[in-house]
Every structure is written in structure tokens, then in C-alpha cells.
Amino acid sequence: MTDHLHCDVLIEAGWVVPVEPKGVVLEDHAVAIKDGVIVGILPTFEARQKFSARERIVKQDACLMPGMVNSHTHNPMTLMRGVADDLPLMEWLQGHIWPIEAKIIGPEMVADGVTLSIAEMIRGGTTTCNENYFFPDVQAQVYKQHGFRAMVGLPIIDFPTPWAATDDEYFDRARQVHDQWMGDALISTAFAPHAPYTVKDESFKRIQMYSEQLDIPVHCHVHETQFEVDEAIAQTGMRPLTRLDKLGLVNDRLIAVHMTALDEGDIELCARNGVHVVHCPESNLKLASGFCPVHGLHSRGVNIAIGTDGCASNNDLDMFGETRTAALLAKAVAANASAFGAADALYAATMGGARALSMDDRIGSITVGKQADLVLVDMSSPETQPVHNIVSQLVYAVGRQHVSDVWIAGVRKLKDSVLTEMDAAELSANAKSWRSRIAGIQL
Amino acid sequence: MTDHLHCDVLIEAGWVVPVEPKGVVLEDHAVAIKDGVIVGILPTFEARQKFSARERIVKQDACLMPGMVNSHTHNPMTLMRGVADDLPLMEWLQGHIWPIEAKIIGPEMVADGVTLSIAEMIRGGTTTCNENYFFPDVQAQVYKQHGFRAMVGLPIIDFPTPWAATDDEYFDRARQVHDQWMGDALISTAFAPHAPYTVKDESFKRIQMYSEQLDIPVHCHVHETQFEVDEAIAQTGMRPLTRLDKLGLVNDRLIAVHMTALDEGDIELCARNGVHVVHCPESNLKLASGFCPVHGLHSRGVNIAIGTDGCASNNDLDMFGETRTAALLAKAVAANASAFGAADALYAATMGGARALSMDDRIGSITVGKQADLVLVDMSSPETQPVHNIVSQLVYAVGRQHVSDVWIAGVRKLKDSVLTEMDAAELSANAKSWRSRIAGIQL
Numbered sequence: 053m054t055d056h057l058h059c060d061v062l063i064e065a066g067w068v069v070p071v072e073p074k075g076v077v078l079e080d081h082a083v084a085i086k087d088g089v090i091v092g093i094l095p096t097f098e099a100r101q102k103f104s105a106r107e108r109i110v111k112q113d114a115c116l117m118p119g120m121v122n123s124h125t126h127n128p129m130t131l132m133r134g135v136a137d138d139l140p141l142m143e144w145l146q147g148h149i150w151p152i153e154a155k156i157i158g159p160e161m162v163a164d165g166v167t168l169s170i171a172e173m174i175r176g177g178t179t180t181c182n183e184n185y186f187f188p189d190v191q192a193q194v195y196k197q198h199g200f201r202a203m204v205g206l207p208i209i210d211f212p213t214p215w216a217a218t219d220d221e222y223f224d225r226a227r228q229v230h231d232q233w234m235g236d237a238l239i240s241t242a243f244a245p246h247a248p249y250t251v252k253d254e255s256f257k258r259i260q261m262y263s264e265q266l267d268i269p270v271h272c273h274v275h276e277t278q279f280e281v282d283e284a285i286a287q288t289g290m291r292p293l294t295r296l297d298k299l300g301l302v303n304d305r306l307i308a309v310h311m312t313a314l315d316e317g318d319i320e321l322c323a324r325n326g327v328h329v330v331h332c333p334e335s336n337l338k339l340a341s342g343f344c345p346v347h348g349l350h351s352r353g354v355n356i357a358i359g360t361d362g363c364a365s366n367n368d369l370d371m372f373g374e375t376r377t378a379a380l381l382a383k384a385v386a387a388n389a390s391a392f393g394a395a396d397a398l399y400a401a402t403m404g405g406a407r408a409l410s411m412d413d414r415i416g417s418i419t420v421g422k423q424a425d426l427v428l429v430d431m432s433s434p435e436t437q438p439v440h441n442i443v444s445q446l447v448y449a450v451g452r453q454h455v456s457d458v459w460i461a462g463v464r465k466l467k468d469s470v471l472t473e474m475d476a477a478e479l480s481a482n483a484k485s486w487r488s489r490i491a492g493i494q495l
Numbered sequence: 496m497t498d499h500l501h502c503d504v505l506i507e508a509g510w511v512v513p514v515e516p517k518g519v520v521l522e523d524h525a526v527a528i529k530d531g532v533i534v535g536i537l538p539t540f541e542a543r544q545k546f547s548a549r550e551r552i553v554k555q556d557a558c559l560m561p562g563m564v565n566s567h568t569h570n571p572m573t574l575m576r577g578v579a580d581d582l583p584l585m586e587w588l589q590g591h592i593w594p595i596e597a598k599i600i601g602p603e604m605v606a607d608g609v610t611l612s613i614a615e616m617i618r619g620g621t622t623t624c625n626e627n628y629f630f631p632d633v634q635a636q637v638y639k640q641h642g643f644r645a646m647v648g649l650p651i652i653d654f655p656t657p658w659a660a661t662d663d664e665y666f667d668r669a670r671q672v673h674d675q676w677m678g679d680a681l682i683s684t685a686f687a688p689h690a691p692y693t694v695k696d697e698s699f700k701r702i703q704m705y706s707e708q709l710d711i712p713v714h715c716h717v718h719e720t721q722f723e724v725d726e727a728i729a730q731t732g733m734r735p736l737t738r739l740d741k742l743g744l745v746n747d748r749l750i751a752v753h754m755t756a757l758d759e760g761d762i763e764l765c766a767r768n769g770v771h772v773v774h775c776p777e778s779n780l781k782l783a784s785g786f787c788p789v790h791g792l793h794s795r796g797v798n799i800a801i802g803t804d805g806c807a808s809n810n811d812l813d814m815f816g817e818t819r820t821a822a823l824l825a826k827a828v829a830a831n832a833s834a835f836g837a838a839d840a841l842y843a844a845t846m847g848g849a850r851a852l853s854m855d856d857r858i859g860s861i862t863v864g865k866q867a868d869l870v871l872v873d874m875s876s877p878e879t880q881p882v883h884n885i886v887s888q889l890v891y892a893v894g895r896q897h898v899s900d901v902w903i904a905g906v907r908k909l910k911d912s913v914l915t916e917m918d919a920a921e922l923s924a925n926a927k928s929w930r931s932r933i934a935g936i937q938l
Contacts, residue, residue: 435619
């Protein structure tokens with residue numbers, strides 16, 4: 053036929069879950085990709101008539117869904133996975149994490165940690181992350197090199213670190229990294245003030261001004277624990293979120309991470325101002341930080357995204373696991389078994405993240421015109437049978453090991469569960485050398 | 496050399512985690528198996544001198560641990576995985592689960608559900624389960640046929656079901672199944688009264704008497720929700736656990752499942768009487784049932800075991816996932832990041848289960864003289880690197896997909912991640928036919 057449209061890849065799947073509209077399931081559909089962009093979503097038999105594809109992928113027993121957006125990570129810390137667990141927050145930080153970081157932090161550690169994390173994320177169906185660590189210049193370069201979509205945080209904190217010594221240096225370096233990557237197709241930037249208790253008013257004011265000028269998000273740990281809230285009230289007379297509001301930061305550019313210990317006023321403030329909340333349920337549980345009222349926020353219309361947090365506290369970058377935990381925990385916290393259902397949780401892990409990162413014009417759903425950040429999930433194993441409800445299955449039964457294929461911007465990163473561009477054995481060997489190096493550090 | 500001891504299998508692993516003693520890690524050790532029993536645990540270089548093995552397995556980058564004990568399942572319900580989610584308990588039961596069960600329950604459904612579950616359990620490193628459903632005769636036969644270790648519950652409930660019509664019939668059939676399997680190496684039995692709110696005093700008294708005579712455990716849902724406790728107080732003037740105590744059932748034969756909404760008196764009662772608590776964290780979260788005070792029980796010396804509950808509510812039989820959730824959730828519930836650490840959680844998933852099922856003389860740890868129920872976990876993938884702490888890694892980073900090899904009573908059930916005696920594709924095909932059958936039921 054001469055009226056065929058050409059595309060690069062045509063993926064035919066037993067189920068397509070586009071995420072938007074929420075809860076919709078398209079059976080026996082195909083998605084066409086051209087130049088990294090989704091150009092068609094239609095019943096398979098129609099797709100075969102309409103498109104001639106350079107590559108055709110047929111997976112009857114699989115579900116095609118958008119790539120997951122891990123909305124809060126500290127990926128260089130993947131090298132410290134499990135180095136110190138089951139400890140109270142301050143003992144964990146002061147006795148273990150900080151002394152180790154003091155010895156290893158730098159471009160080499162950041163590059164190696166990010167590289168290992170990219171492999172883990174791709175193998176687990178994550179195609180975008182929101183990074184929050186030092187040396188964003190190095191991070192950006194590594195993400196770009198591997199064709200991974202990332203928002204890198206530009207760190208701001210009140211004390212000197214290997215990344216910057218003074219407030220001005222933090223802002224200068226932030227500006228530098230921002231300018232270098234502005235307009236890049238895969239890498240974007242956000243301000244990343246560490247937390248209300250480690251960043252002074254003056255710095256928050258500068259962040260507010262620059263984030264508005266540059267139109268970039270502000271990625272910040274907020275209300276991680278009740279202790280943080282109590283201390284802030286004792287020291288400033290205000291809840292941390294109230295203080296951020298007074299400083300002009302509570303708006304739809306704010307990516308507020310953790311958000312436990314919220315009262316009705318906090319929830320109302322978030323709802324009114326379009327704040328994006330990144331829920332990190334496993335980190336909150338493991339560090340006994342508290343509970344984020346996901347159902348309360350969600351039912352007031354607050355956008356919820358999901359993040360794994362860093363591997364030193366979580367201890368993985370498994371967005372399927374994190375999404376499942378989010379869906380389970382929200383019900384218990386709300387004492388309501390209907391709260392934050394499977395479709396809500398899946399939305400949070402994809403579109404919710406895309407919206408939080410201001411990327412929802414490009415990613416987060418399978419929509420014509422969006423980037424082809426796509427994941428195929430195999431449903432043929434005993435663990436994923438029978439399939440009564442594909443959305444339930446994705447959230448409550450599927451594990452990241454069922455991810456068989458991954459595309460980022462139309463480039464296949466995982467093929468039949470094997471990384472196309474990275475050598476897993478080499479990565480593990482490198483991780484082992486870091487293991488020895490870290491084991492040798494005197495605490 | 497002529498002074499070699501002969502063994503059937505010698506497994507050499509980078510790490511051996513015997514679980515007992517708790518927290519111990521043996522690096523570069525080997526475990527010798529003869530006639531299904533563990534006959535040696537020693538450094539690999541010594542093992543090679545001491546034993547001549549028919550089969551030698553060398554996995555440097557793997558950890559050998561005891562098989563997991565799933566201490567509460569309803570495995571026939573695996574055929575209903577995801578059939579109804581995100582619903583309040585009563586709507587879920589009355590509007591979906593019970594009407595579907597009414598149409599499909601019977602020997603065929605039980606056999607097919609159990610068979611599918613055995614595949615899932617083996618692939619995920621579980622070697623024993625504590626089953627709780629109708630038709631224990633069929634269950635026992637299927638578990639035995641596949642060489643899987645199981646305790647089957649002998650159901651007792653106040654109303655007629657396809658399994659039995661009257662109280663006497665329930666007890667007669669229970670006795671029949673018990674007598675048939677008494678002394679079997681793999682199959683054992685327990686009384687399984689459904690719950691305090693569905694079993695009358697008279698039946699509990701008979702269970703108490705017979706369980707003492709036969710020396711078998713009593714496996715019962717107890718305190719699943721605050722509602723159950725409140726209703727019991729309204730109707731009987733007593734908390735359910737208090738009533739069971741008055742009936743003589745609160746002792747070290749009681750396997751009490753769920754155990755949310757416990758007060759100090761309940762905890763004290765359990766501690767004093769050696770009750771075994773089966774914690775099902777994911778089911779409790781998903782059905783918004785409440786929180787089991789794991790740290791409170793554990794710190795008072797109560798034995799904790801872990802169960803997945805049935806796939807209609809969980810929706811999987813993933814003991815690695817469940818153990819991880821248990822370890823995470825206990826900290827948040829206790830507001831203590833040191834509560835129920837990795838070694839405690841791993842103990843609960845193995846030895847804790849073995850003790851609950853009165854099988855700790857045979858399974859639950861890697862101990863000379865115990866059955867060779869063993870699991871090898873591969874640590875070479877990016878998700879499980881680096882390995883700073885192997886016990887942390889097993890609980891917080893490993894997923895069931897990292898299980899490469901499984902033995903039950905010395906018989907290899909999984910070899911390099913492939914089932915040795917079951918056809919996964921055939922099982923999936925059968926599950927699909929159940930999917931169609933269930934989809935056709937008018938609710």
C-alpha cells in the first residue's frame with residue numbers, strides 16, 4: 053500500500069495503559085514512534101494497515117505503559133546501599149553517612165554512583181529521575197551520556213561542602229550548571245535547597261527570585277519529621293511550610309519532598325497554591341519519619357508524585373515497589389481501603405512525577421506528541437497470572453523484574469531484560485571496588 | 496583421599512546466613528546435604544577436603560539462606576489475584592470474593608490454585624507454607640505431589656460450605672485429613688478455626704481438646720480489625736483474645752494471624768503464654784485493617800512470623816517483599832528507626848515461621864541435622880551491589896527475582912531460576928483459562 057505512514061518502531065501489546073486518561077486500558081493496541089516521539093496509538097489491526105515500521109515489536113502477553121518518574125533520588129549514594137541501617141536518623145547521619153561522604157564525595161563518586169543507578173533504574177522501568185546531590189555538573193554529564201532523562205538539583209545549603217564554600221559560590225555554580233544545560237532535550241535543572249532547617253531566609257529569597265526568572269522548579273525536603281516541625285516552631289515561631297510561604301516559595305514550582313506531620317492548614321496551603329508533593333513512603337517508614345497524609349492531599353486535589361529517596365536509606369531505586377507501598381500505606385493511614393487506588397498510584401508514579409518536574413508537556417503518559425519514554429511489562433510468569441485487572445496487576449502484583457523493554461525518547465535502553473548500552477557485569481565490578489574502598493574508612 | 500565423607504550436594508557460597516544464631520554471617524562457607532538433611536556447614540576450603548560430593552554447586556556471588564516460611568496463605572485464592580481491589584472489606588467480601596467463590600470453589604479450583612502458588616513460592620524462595628482454605632485433603636495431595644512442605648489447615652466455621660455442612664462434619668473431615676497425613680515428612684496439619692466471630696464457643700472447646708490430644712497447632716485469624724474487637728466487646732463483653740483465653744486456646748499452639756488493635760493486656764497475654772503471632776503487613780495495609788504492634792510484641796519476647804495472606808487481598812506470595820514491608824512498617828509504627836532490624840525480620844520470615852508451625856526442629860535455619868530447605872540468592876546484579884552488609888541486603892534490597900536456586904528436603908526445585916519440575920508456561924495457560932471462567936461470573 054502506498055498510503056502507509058512511516059515510523060521507526062511499532063510496539064504491539066496485549067494491553068496499553070496510557071495513564072492519561074486515568075484508569076483507561078486499551079486492549080490489543082499499538083504505539084508508533086518516530087524520531088523519538090509517539091505518533092500513533094491505535095488498535096493493532098489498524099496500526100498494521102496505517103504504519104510501515106522499521107522495527108515491529110509484538111508482545112501479546114505484555115502491557116505497555118509510560119516510563120516511571122522517580123521524583124526524589126540521591127543517586128550517587130547508591131554506592132552506600134546498606135552501609136548503615138536500622139539506626140535513628142541522627143546516629144545514621146552523624147555516625148555513618150556524613151563521615152563516609154567526607155572521605156569519598158567528589159566527581160568520581162558522583163559519576164560512578166549515578167552510572168550504577170541508571171542501570172538499576174532502566175532495568176526497573178524508570179525513565180526519568182529528579183536528582184538531588186552535589187556535583188550536578190557531573191550528574192548531568194553522566195545522565196546525558198547514557199541518554200537518561202533527568203532533572204538535576206542545584207544544591208543550596210548554609211554550610212561549605214566539596215561542591216561550594218560560600219553562599220555566593222553555591223549560587224554561581226547553580227547558575228553555571230543551569231546555563232550550560234538550558235534547552236537540552238534530556239537534562240533540565242531545579243534549585244535544590246536542602247531543607248528549611250539548613251537554608252537561611254536570605255538564600256530562600258534568592259532562590260525564589262531566580263526560580264521565577266529562570267522558570268525552574270524548587271526541589272526541597274520539607275516536613276520530613278515531626279521533630280523538624282517542632283524545632284522550627286521553637287526557633288522561628290512558624291511551621292516550615294508557613295515560613296516558605298512567607299518567603300514566596302509555596303507555589304506550583306515547589307517540589308516538596310516527604311511532607312509528613314501536616315496539619316489541615318498545611319494541606320490547604322498546598323492545595324490552594326498548586327504545590328507538588330513527592331511521597332517517599334519506604335524512606336519515611338524505614339527512618340520512622342512519620343506518615344504523609346496522601347489520601348488527604350490527593351482528595352484535596354494536590355498533585356502527588358513518588359520518589360524512592362537515596363539508596364543509603366531505602367535501599368533501592370525500585371519505583372514499582374515504591375508505588376505499591378504508596379498505594380498500600382495510604383489506605384492504612386487513611387483507615388480507608390478505597391483510598392489512593394491502583395490507578396491513582398500509577399498516575400502518581402508517572403504523570404504525577406511529570407507534573408511535579410514541569411515535564412508533563414513531554415512525558416508521563418502515552419499521548420501522541422509526547423516523548424516515547426515507554427516500558428513493556430511482561431505478564432506471562434506465574435507471579436503475574438491470572439490478569440483480572442491490568443492496572444491492579446501493575447501496582448499490586450508486578451515487580452520491576454517483569455519489565456522487559458524500555459525506551460527513552462524512542463531509544464531502546466532495555467531489550468528482553470538486557471541493557472542495550474551498559475555492561476551490568478562491569479558495573480557490579482566497579483561497585484565492588486567502591487565496597488572495598490568504603491569498608492576501609494575508619495568511622 | 497580415603498577419609499572423605501560422602502554427601503549428595505555441596506553448596507559453596509560467598510555468604511551463608513544460617514539465621515540461627517541470629518545475625519551471623521559465614522563468608523566463603525559450604526553446606527553439605529545428604530539424604531535431604533544438612534550434614535555439614537564449614538569453610539569452603541575445609542569442606543572440599545572433608546566431603547566428596549555427587550554434585551558441587553559453586554556460587555561465589557550468592558548468599559545461601561534457609562527457605563522462607565510463609566506462615567499464612569489462602570493459596571487456592573491465587574486464581575482470584577486482583578479480581579477486586581481498592582474496596583472496603585465488606586464490599587470486597589460480599590460483593591466480589593464470596594459470590595465468585597460460590598461459583599468456583601471445589602477440588603479443581605483448589606488443586607489449580609495451589610499448583611500455581613507452588614510455582615510462585617518456589618521461584619520466590621519460599622519452601623514452606625501454612626495453608627488456610629477449604630479442601631485441605633486436595634491441598635495436601637497437591638503439595639505432596641510437588642514435594643512442597645506445607646501445613647494444611649483443617650477448617651472449622653459455623654456455617655455450611657462446600658467442604659462440610661455441619662459442625663460434626665467439619666470435625667469428622669478434619670480428623671480424617673489429620674489421620675491420613677499423620678507422620679508425613681512434608682505435610683502436617685493444624686486446626687484452622689476461621690475467626691473468633693465465625694466460630695462458636697462449643698467448637699473452640701472441641702478444637703482445644705483435639706489440638707491438645709493430637710498435639711497440633713491452631714491457626715486462626717485473630718484481631719484482624721478494630722471493628723472485630725469492638726463488635727466482640729459489644730456482643731460478648733470480652734475482647735476476642737480474652738475469650739480465646741477463657742476457652743483454653745491461648746497457649747504455644749496458637750498461631751494468631753493479623754493481631755492488630757492489641758492493647759497492653761493482649762500483648763502481655765501473648766508473651767506469657769507463648770502465642771505465635773503471624774504478621775501480614777501488606778494485607779493489613781491494603782484492607783486498612785490496622786497496625787500490628789510488631790516491635791511491642793517482639794521486645795516482649797513474642798515470636799513473630801510473617802505471612803503474605805491470600806492473593807485476592809495482597810496480591811502476591813512474595814515473602815521477600817512481605818519481610819521488607821514488615822521491617823519498614825514496624826519502625827514507623829513504633830516511631831523508632833532501630834525497631835525490628837534486618838536480622839529480626841529475616842529471623843521472623845524463617846525461624847519465626849518454623850517455630851509458629853512447630854517445625855523448628857526440622858526447618859527455619861541452616862543447622863546440621865535440619866532438613867535441607869535452602870535458597871541461593873544471587874548478588875551480582877546492579878540492584879544488589881555493592882554488598883556492604885549481606886543481612887541488610889537480603890531484607891532491604893533483594894527481591895524474589897534474585898533467588899536462583901531452591902532446595903526442599905534436599906531436592907532441587909529451582910535451578911538457575913528455572914523450575915525443575917513444573918512448566919511455568921503451562922501454569923500460566925491454566926491460569927488464563929480460570930481468568931475467562933471467573934470473568935464470566937455474574938456478580
